[in-house]
Amino acid sequence: MASDKISRVGVIGAGQMGAGIAEVCARAHTDVLVYESTRELAAAGRSRILRSLDRGVSSGKLTEREREQASWRLRFTSDLGDFADRQMVCEAVVEDEAVKTAIFKELDKVVTDPTAVLASNTSSIPIMKLGMATENANRVVGMHFFNPVPVLPLVELITTLMTSADVTARAEQFAADVLGKQVVRSTDRSGFVVNALLVPYLLSAIRMVESGFATVEDIDKAMVLGCAHPMGPLKLTDLVGLDTVKAIADKMYEEFKEPLYSPPPLLLRMVEAGRLGKKAGHGFYPYA
Numbered sequence: 306m307a308s309d310k311i312s313r314v315g316v317i318g319a320g321q322m323g324a325g326i327a328e329v330c331a332r333a334h335t336d337v338l339v340y341e342s343t344r345e346l347a348a349a350g351r352s353r354i355l356r357s358l359d360r361g362v363s364s365g366k367l368t369e370r371e372r373e374q375a376s377w378r379l380r381f382t383s384d385l386g387d388f389a390d391r392q393m394v395c396e397a398v399v400e401d402e403a404v405k406t407a408i409f410k411e412l413d414k415v416v417t418d419p420t421a422v423l424a425s426n427t428s429s430i431p432i433m434k435l436g437m438a439t440e441n442a443n444r445v446v447g448m449h450f451f452n453p454v455p456v457l458p459l460v461e462l463i464t465t466l467m468t469s470a471d472v473t474a475r476a477e478q479f480a481a482d483v484l485g486k487q488v489v490r491s492t493d494r495s496g497f498v499v500n501a502l503l504v505p506y507l508l509s510a511i512r513m514v515e516s517g518f519a520t521v522e523d524i525d526k527a528m529v530l531g532c533a534h535p536m537g538p539l540k541l542t543d544l545v546g547l548d549t550v551k552a553i554a555d556k557m558y559e560e561f562k563e564p565l566y567s568p569p570p571l572l573l574r575m576v577e578a579g580r581l582g583k584k585a586g587h588g589f590y591p592y593a
């Protein structure tokens with residue numbers, strides 16, 4: 306049976322998603338240890354989280370005291386060995402199967418609690434591939450958060466043929482009761498529920514731009530005003546990151562071999578040019 310309530314969390318990666326996951330965990334009163342490979346990346350991750358906490362204060366969602374307390378709960382390390390005592394680890398590094406499997410292999414050796422939850426925030430890599438990189442696939446699950454993590458209430462919970470019922474229950478309880486997220490279950494197929502629907506839509510919008518069918522601005526305006534989406538597909542692609550959208554599309558195409566998942570040449574060229582979207586200062590739109 307499960308050990309005590311999860312209060313010691315680890316987050317691997319402090320990019321857009323890792324920073325958001327670390328922030329919501331710290332705001333939920335857990336002790337959070339964040340891994341980044343260098344001091345510089347750790348410093349950038351910490352600033353990303355502090356900026357977001359500041360935003361929480363300025364929008365009245367957090368008090369100054371809550372912001373301060375959340376920031377005290379966050380520690381950074383560049384040594385995965387420091388994760389030995391974690392009860393839950395959420396991996397949120399780049400969408401690259403080789404990088405993620407190497408991390409799961411290492412984490413499995415380091416994290417001592419046999420009931421600890423080893424979760425991945427992958428958008429598209431089947432969780433079984435990560436589980437089988439470990440010797441304890443029973444404790445590996447997918448916990449897929451949405452961007453921006455402090456704002457969007459969903460977590461997709463993905464279990465594999467090997468995930469234990471106990472680990473599944475602990476992951477679900479953590480997402481719902483500790484973080485206050487809404488949970489939907491998905492089977493272990495590349496893209497899970499949301500990206501199976503969303504990614505073909507984003508790729509179709511890119512194909513529309515590529516073919517000269519309509520402008521970037523008009524496509525986005527059409528979906529915001531015509532369908533009440535909070536942002537259009539090209540702005541959303543910029544938010545997610547074009548490198549990430551390409552990596553997701555590649556994985557989904559690898560799994561299903563269906564043309565709707567194949568990344569269009571314009572996306573490939575933009576990634577090659579470093580136009581990765583909002584995080585890079587330039588994508589379909591420029592960012593200051």
Ligand code: CAA
Pocket residue numbers: 357360361364366427428450451452453455456457499500503535536541545
């Ligand atoms: N951190 C914390 N809070 C944030 C935030 C962030 N990064 N970004 C926005 N917010 C908060 C703001 O403080 C604001 O709060 P209040 O309403 O209380 O003032 C609220 O969110 C709205 O923000 P803004 O007014 O600045 O901007 P907006 O109204 O244009 O909303 C948005 C911005 C929340 C990003 C909204 O446009 C949105 O929800 N867009 C769609 C995002 C989406 O679809 N995400 C899913 C991507 S797919 C994915 O995540 C899965 C995958 O695997 C790729």
Ligand code: NAD
Pocket residue numbers: 317318319320321322323341342346397398399400401404426427428429449450451452544545546549584
């Ligand atoms: P990001 O580019 O903002 O951050 C990437 C992170 O990976 C950084 O912490 C970086 O230091 C780390 N990293 C890069 N190369 C590495 C390596 N070789 N070894 C170890 N760490 C490395 O990306 P992101 O948007 O935060 O995405 C992270 C994960 O979350 C991906 O699996 C992505 O599919 C998933 N995800 C992304 C979104 C989104 O909207 N961007 C939404 C849900 C899930």
